[in-house]
Amino acid sequence: MSWFTTATRVGFLLLVAVCIGWYYDMPLLAVAATLLCLVGYWLYQMYQVQRWLADPGNPPPETYGIWGDLLSQMYQLQKKDRQARARLQSTVDYLQNSFTSMRDGVAIVDDHGILKWFNEPARLLLGLRSEDEGQSLMNLVRAPEFLRYFNRGEFGTPLEYRTGGDSSSWLSVEITRFGAGDRLLFIRNITASVRMEKVRKDFVANVSHELRTPLTVISGYLGTFLGDTSKLDSRYIKPLQQMQQQADRMENLLKDLLWLSRIEGEQGIGMHTPVDIRALLSELQDELRTAYPGRKVELELAADHKVAGDYRELYSAVSNLLLNAIKYSKEGSVVRVSWRQQDGSYHLAVSDEGIGIDAAHIPHLTERFYRVEDSRSTACGGTGLGLAIVKHVAASHAARLQIASQLGKGSTFTLVFPGQGKVATTRESSTPPAQGTTTVTTRV
Numbered sequence: 001m002s003w004f005t006t007a008t009r010v011g012f013l014l015l016v017a018v019c020i021g022w023y024y025d026m027p028l029l030a031v032a033a034t035l036l037c038l039v040g041y042w043l044y045q046m047y048q049v050q051r052w053l054a055d056p057g058n059p060p061p062e063t064y065g066i067w068g069d070l071l072s073q074m075y076q077l078q079k080k081d082r083q084a085r086a087r088l089q090s091t092v093d094y095l096q097n098s099f100t101s102m103r104d105g106v107a108i109v110d111d112h113g114i115l116k117w118f119n120e121p122a123r124l125l126l127g128l129r130s131e132d133e134g135q136s137l138m139n140l141v142r143a144p145e146f147l148r149y150f151n152r153g154e155f156g157t158p159l160e161y162r163t164g165g166d167s168s169s170w171l172s173v174e175i176t177r178f179g180a181g182d183r184l185l186f187i188r189n190i191t192a193s194v195r196m197e198k199v200r201k202d203f204v205a206n207v208s209h210e211l212r213t214p215l216t217v218i219s220g221y222l223g224t225f226l227g228d229t230s231k232l233d234s235r236y237i238k239p240l241q242q243m244q245q246q247a248d249r250m251e252n253l254l255k256d257l258l259w260l261s262r263i264e265g266e267q268g269i270g271m272h273t274p275v276d277i278r279a280l281l282s283e284l285q286d287e288l289r290t291a292y293p294g295r296k297v298e299l300e301l302a303a304d305h306k307v308a309g310d311y312r313e314l315y316s317a318v319s320n321l322l323l324n325a326i327k328y329s330k331e332g333s334v335v336r337v338s339w340r341q342q343d344g345s346y347h348l349a350v351s352d353e354g355i356g357i358d359a360a361h362i363p364h365l366t367e368r369f370y371r372v373e374d375s376r377s378t379a380c381g382g383t384g385l386g387l388a389i390v391k392h393v394a395a396s397h398a399a400r401l402q403i404a405s406q407l408g409k410g411s412t413f414t415l416v417f418p419g420q421g422k423v424a425t426t427r428e429s430s431t432p433p434a435q436g437t438t439t440v441t442t443r444v
Contacts, residue, residue: 010038104188111181113137113150125171125187146173160190170194205261208254215254219247256385260368263313263392274306275314277339277348284319285337288326295326300338305346307417309397317393320386321350321413329354329410341419349414356407365403366391390415 013034021030048061049071061071096117099106105122109115115137118128132140138147145161155175163169169191176184222244229237278301285297307314318337325335333353340347357365361372369384387401390413394401398418405411 013038104186107137107185107187109137109183109185111183115140116182122185122187125189149173150175160194201261204257208257208261211250212254215247215250219244219251222247253385256389259316260385260389260392263389263396273308273311275309275311276306277314277346278304280311280315280318281337281339284315284322288322292326294331296334297322297326298334298336300336300340302338302340303346305341307346307397313393313396317390317415318348318350320390321415324386324413325350325352325354325411328352344419346417346419347414348417349412351410351412353410356409357403357405357411358407359405362403362405366401 014031017030017034018027021027024030052061052071096119100119102119103121105119105125107115107118107122107126113136115128115133115135117133118126122128123130126141128140137150141147143161143163145159149155149159149161155177158172158174160170160172163171169189172188172190174186174188176186178184222240225232225240226237226244232240281299281301285299288295288297322335322337329335329352336349336351338347338349338351340349357372361370364370365372366387368388371384391401394415400416402414402416403411404414
């Protein structure tokens with residue numbers, strides 16, 4: 001019922017009251033009595049509405065007129081709201097039941113850091129209690145690494161940290177934002193995988209150390225035999241030379257394995273010494289000029305910035321990139337190295353005019369012993385560990401490795417270091433690559 005209809009009815013009642021009052025020579029009294037009755041009726045309707053609002057679970061009372069329409073609309077809105085709440089609660093219950101059945105820990109924290117809900121694995125992994133719900137997570141989890149990670153608000157990569165106590169363990173925490181500032185935490189126990197990785201690293205390091213002694217003996221005798229080939233039967237010269245070549249290759253492989261093990265074991269330790277990248281590149285240029293006199297290495301040093309880190313590790317990483325550029329590009333071509341500032345970060349790029357790399361291989365280049373083509377890798381004497389070393393050096397210096405390549409045109413490997421006070425994050429390059437070029441940013 002519209003307000004116009006109600007006003008029309010009230011006007012009609014007043015007109016009837018005026019006519020009756022006129023007949024009895026009391027028009028004002030008749031109008032006043034009519035208005036008093038209307039007000040009383042409306043007050044009664046309002047009383048009915050108030051009683052219903054106090055207990056809206058019951059059906060609305062029988063009312064008429066505009067109050068009946070209002071109650072009907074309110075009841076329909078309330079019904080829709082209850083249905084929407086029921087659907088939402090059903091979804092929440094379903095999600096919580098799903099999270100409850102998970103073996104990994106799940107917790108929900110609001111925008112103020114208050115713990116709203118957690119499942120049983122989260123209680124065990126984080127050392128929570130049932131009554132901790134509604135408390136600040138910052139007061140419940142005492143691990144400094146977790147507190148820094150949570151407060152920083154940058155959840156692009158998971159946090160892995162070691163918990164204290166009698167039984168030391170490792171946890172991985174992933175945080176996702178959702179809703180109005182709420183955060184969803186996934187907690188996983190990765191102690192087994194961390195220990196397995198440590199066993200693997202120790203095995204590689206120990207085997208590498210154990211192989212160095214017999215290899216040194218073999219190389220020594222081969223060098224002695226080949227030092228004076230005039231006394232050797234000609235049938236043995238070529239096999240001995242091949243043995244010497246493979247022994248040298250094995251020695252290089254062991255050196256790379258030991259160096260990679262050292263980098264992994266000391267990652268992030270003592271990375272505070274300023275390293276002059278301009279001086280490092282100049283030193284490498286002089287070294288390569290002596291080792292490869294026929295190759296040209298051009299430097300473009302546009303930035304004057306020192307990187308906090310380890311000089312030997314950075315030297316090793318850039319050296320591997322330069323050696324790859326020289327090995328996989330033809331004689332007479334130029335290898336270009338640039339050090340520049342771009343978009344608030346610092347880019348060290350090594351570019352060659354070599355054979356390039358197919359797009360299918362680029363995501364796997366930093367894997368250990370990965371070969372694009374076994375024949376060309378063997379011919380160039382590579383160990384398959386160079387880019388793995390570069391990846392780990394980049395990780396220990398909060399940098400990222402970008403790889404851009406085009407078959408037949410060459411490749412560019414770029415180490416991107418964060419600017420002052422910034423943390424490196426993976427992002428797309430602001431300069432689009434040329435057509436046919438594949439660009440991949442390797443997460444490290």
